[in-house]
Amino acid sequence: MGTKMTPFHLTVTALVLFLFSTTILVTNSLNIALNDDVLGLMVFKADIQDPYNKLSTWNEEDDSPCNWIGVTCDPYSNRVTELHLPGFSLSGHISKGLLRLQYLHTLSLSRNNFTGLITNPILTQLIKNSQFIDLSENGFSGSIPDPIFVQCGSLRSINLANNKLTGQIPDSIASCLTLQNIDFSSNQLSGGLPKNIWSLTSLRSIDLSNNFLDGEIPHEKIETLFDLRVFNLSSNNFSGELPDKIGECLLLKVVDFSNNYLVGTLPESLQKLSLCNVVNLRGNYFSGEIPEWFRSLKSLEMLDLSVNNFTGLVPNALGDLESLKSLNLSLNQFTGELPDSLGKCVNLSVVDFSWNMLTGDVPGWVFGLRLKGVSLSGNRFTGNVEFGETAAGFESLEMLDLSSNLFSGVIPSSIGNFSRLVVLNMSRNSLVGSVPSSLGGLKAASVIDLSHNSLNGSIPNEIGGAGLLEELRLENNFLIGSIPDQIQNLSDLTTLSLSRNNITGVIPVDIAKLTELEYVDLSFNHLSGSLPKELSNLTNLVTFNVSHNELEGELPLGGFFNTIPLSSVSDNPSLCGSIVNESCPGGHPKPIVLNPNPSHSEHGSTSLNMSHKRIILSISAIIAIGAAVFIALGVIVVTILNLHVRNSINRSAAVALTFSGGDDFSHTRSPSSDYGKLVMFTGDAEFVSGTHALLNKDCELGRGGFGVVYWTALRNGRSVAIKKLHVPSMSKCQEDFDREVKKLGTIRHANLVLLEGYYWTPSLQLLINEYVSSGSLYKHLHEGNDENTLSWRERFEIILGTARGLAHLHQMKVIHYNMKSTNVLIDCSGEAKVGDFGLAALLPSLDRHVLSGKIQSALGYMAPEFACQTVKITEKCDIYGFGILVLEVVTGKKPVEYMEDDVVILCDMVRGALDNGRADECIDRKLKGDFPIEECVSVIKLGLVCASQVPSNRPDMEEVVKILEMIQCPCEGQEEIE
Known part of the structure; x- marks a missing residue:
């Protein structure tokens, strides 16, 4: 018999079913x-x-x-x-x-x-x-x-x-x-900054750095940002004064308005920022004195007021900043002596007072504190350099720059106790005595520069103990004796400068073992004997100057020495070889005969010998040869100027060491991660090869007057081209370099190689460019086979694209300075991209000698006015080079071709053919298929107009683009070359 269900049981059952279904x-x-x-x-x-x-x-x-x-x-x-x-x-x-x-x-x-x-x-x-x-x-x-x-x-x-x-x-x-x-x-x-941006009262951090923002920083309501901790507007184009109530943001820890165009004095409200750790106002136009109220910034760890117009004394008040770690007051107008009160800043790590007007002796605290970087260069410090025997800095100092002062006396032997020293620069003083043998104890040293002093004695053998040395500069002293054989132990050496001394003896053959050498200057000494033939194995050489010595015998053959400038070996009467045009005993070199295409002078032609051709140089050939002679005579001056530039980087490693930030991927060792400054305009800067393999010789793409280019890849697989700029001629101070490269980085055009970023240290500068996969126009014209030759349509588009890129540069007020086919790259779609533009602006000054030395490899493209010191270099020089490039593209011939006993100047050859009605005979015979002769001849005429000897006769590049667009015509119905 079943159980009877009560109403209660029915209710419970229904509830269970409901809950189950709901679940x-x-x-x-x-x-x-x-x-x-x-x-x-x-x-x-x-x-x-x-x-x-x-x-x-x-x-x-x-x-x-x-x-x-x-x-x-x-x-x-x-x-x-x-x-x-x-x-x-x-x-x-x-x-x-x-x-x-x-x-x-x-x-x-x-x-x-x-x-x-x-x-x-x-x-x-x-x-x-x-x-x-x-x-x-x-x-x-x-x-x-x-x-x-x-x-x-x-x-x-x-x-x-x-x-x-x-x-x-x-x-x-x-x-x-x-x-x-x-x-x-x-x-x-x-x-400018958005309207009412300071109404965001909850802001804790605002970082708008490294852009192109401009206008004034809004003053209104800035005091309402009660929670603001980080305020970074650095590396923009802001102008005007700092907001006077910025100090009302009491919780601020980071204030960075560096690298703008701000003016005026420092607002008094800043003294309220007792919690602030970083104040960076570098690279503006602030003026006045550093106020005493700076002592109120008790938490300050980093203070950078460099590259401004501050005046007066360095205040004693800075000594009250016991938390201070980094202090940079360089490139201002401070006077007087450094205060002893800074000795109380026991946490100081790096100080930079370079390029002011400071006087007196170096205070004891400089070497008494455990500093890592010290730069006092470019001041008026006097007296002897004394380190003491128990200086705390012996265990910590990594960079010491005392260059360009009035120091006298001898270099203390205790200098060898700086066991961590990487950069030592005491150049351009009045130091006497010998080079200390204790320098060999600097096991970590990368740079030793004692140049431009009055040092005597010989170079100590112990120098070979500094086994990681990359730069040794002892030029402009009174050194005697021979080059020590122990120099072969410096296997990382890239720069060796011993010029303008009294060094005697032979050049050690073991120098050839220093395979990293790039710059060698032994000029103006009394070296004798022959140049070791093994030197030709130095594949990285850019400069090797042994002029004004007593060397003899045959110059080495091969490698760099096949093209060594005459000025680099001049005034060695007993040297022989083809470079110096002097036959060596037992040798019968073939005479060199220069004979461009004959042309008529007003006196007619003269027969020199029945078995030789007439040698009558055209105007262009005379100008070209004259320019070459001018350059050759000027290279010695270039070398001296380069040495001066190299030593003028006295806003040097301390600045980079302390304040640059970024990752150091140079092959040069750095004592800290802040030695180099890496800036990317386009994002990713993570390299597949790792930071120490970027400049791999196996990935070298090419070499030019301004540097060497290497290929590498980013983590995302995208390729980039890294150009290592030649040092010292490129080593501007960091703020100038930043400004110039940043300007180039703003240039965007489909026919220009994109500058993606850069890297800077005083001894290494890299430009990071987009990688253009199909190589240079020069390679396509002169190194390819007949099967892969460029068609006429491809050539015309390359000419037009190059013109558009160059026109955009001129519109941006940038002169290329180095137009040639190796600087026009072709991408995978056949589009032309102009590269290496504006690099001359990175030179310390636009010196004509230096510039000519940089582009001497482009002699055939150089406008005649380069040879005249009184003529201003303008965009018209680019247009001349473009005109020569046009002729090169149409004819397939190089601007200057050296035949067995003749020199053919392309511009003269084409102009002569055009005058005789035979312009079509100049067109490259490798061209295949149907193409319009009329269009080719029109382009030839345009090229000749651009390459006019008179600058005012050359059209502007915008006109050139319009002309090219007008003469471009369809291929049908045109006369064809058989």
Whole structure:
């Protein structure tokens, strides 16, 4: 008999069934939601490239993505709340799959290779829904549209640093009242700061550095930024004065307005920043004295007021900054002596007082503290250099620069106790006595410069103990004796300068073992004997000057010595060989005969010998040869100027050591990670080969007057070309170099090689350019086979593209200075890209001798006015070089060709053919297929006009582009070459 169900039992049963069904519904709903997160992330993954399979744990069959790499979920709801994928080498576009992540509040995709416009509606929606967004160090481009921040929801942090963003910062950002952190640094943003930006009273950090922002910094309401900790507007174009109430932001820890155009004195409100750690106002136009109230900044660790117009004494008040670690007051107008009170700053690590008007002796605290870097160069310090015998600096000092002062006396032997010293520069003083043998104890030294003093005695054998030395400079002293054989132990040596001494003996054959040597100057000594033939094995040589000695015998053959300038071996009466045009005993060199195409002078032609051709030089040949002679005679001056430039980098390693930041990827060892400054305009700077293998000889792409170019790859697989600039001629001070390269980095054009970044130290400067895969125009014209020769249409497009690129440079007020076919690169689509532009602006000064030495390899492209000191170098020089390049492209011949007993000047040959109605005979016979002769001849005529001897007769490049566009015509119906 069954049990009878009561109303109570029915009620309980119904409740259980209801709860059970509800649980099923909730579970199903949750599963659907979880699957929505899985689906969204899988859609995101499907739209990107993952070359290293970093997202291998992402599996569409999983019920939940919470265990996937880079994914963080809420512990209660198991919904995705955070996505962290920094440095995964991902690329592609951000897809709409992320919009399915309804609870996502943190998105970090930094240090990848994502591209696309920042106007993407997906990003707009993400900004609306998220709290933290980090898209830094990618390849996003375009401008930031104003509506993107209109609905920014609860956005607290936005990081778009190190991309390719342009245009202005939208005013709508001022509506994001919850914003705490803004980082738009290292882009190409322009214009002024947004209106009402200081209404963002929740701001803790704002970094807009390394852009092209301008105008004045708004003063109104800046005092309302009560929570602001980091304020960085460095490396822009801001003008005017600092806001006078900036000190009301009492929590500020970092104040960086360096490298702008700010003026005036320092606002008194700064003294309220008792919590501030960093004040960097470098590279502006501030004036006045450093106020005594600076002692109020008790927490200050880094103070940089360099490269301004400050005057007066270095105040005693700085001695009260006991937390101070870095102090840079270089390149101002400070006078008087350094205060002894700085000895109380026991935490000081680096000091730079270079290039002021300071006087007196070096205070004892300089070597009594445990400093790492000291630069006192370019002042008026006097007296003897004394280190003491128990100086604390012996265990810490890595960089010492006392150059360009009035120091006298001898160099203390205790200098060898600086066991960590990397850079030692005591050049351009009045030091006497011998070179201390204790220098051999500097086991970590990379640079030793004692040049331009009055040192005597011989070079100590112990110098070979400094086994890591890369630069040894002892020129302009009174040294005697011979070059020590122990120099062979300096296997890393790149620069050896012993010129203008009284050194005797022979050049040791073991110098040939120093395979890294690039610059050798032994001129103006009393060296004798012959040059070791093994020197020809030095494959990295750029300069080898042994002029004004007593050397004899035959010059080495091969390598650098096949093209060594005459000036580098001049005034050695007993040297012989083809370079000095002197036959060696037992040798019968073939005479060199210069005989360009004959032309008629007003006196007619004269027969010199019945068995020889007539030698009547054309005007262009005379100018070309005259320029060559001028350059040859000037190289000795160039060498001296270069040495001066090299030693004028006295705003040197201490500045870079202390304040530059960035990673050092030079092959030169650095005592700290802050020795070099790496700046990338285009984002990623992570190299596959590792930072110490960038300048691999196996990856060398070419050499030119301004430096050597190497290939390397970024982590994302993209190739770049790194140009190592020749030192010392390129070593401007850092702020000038930064300014010039940054200007070149702003230039963008389809027919110009993109400058992607640069690297600077006093001894090494690198330019990082886009890699153009198909090589130079020179290679296509002169080194390819007949099967791969350029068609006429390809040649015309290259000429037109080059003209457009050059026209854009001139519009930007940049002179190329070195137009030639090796500096026109061809990309994979056949488009011409002009490279190496504006490099002459990086020279310490636009000296005609130096410039001519740099581009002497482009003699055939050089405008005649280069040979005249009184004529101004203008854009017309570029147009002359372009004209020669046009003729080279059409004819397939080099600007100057040396025949067996003749020299053919291309411009003269083509002009003569045109005058005789035979211009079509000049067209390159390697051209195949049908092409319009009329168009070719028109281009030839344009090239000749551009290469006119008179600068005013040459058209502007914008006119050249218009002419080329007009003469371009269809191929049908034109006369053809058989």
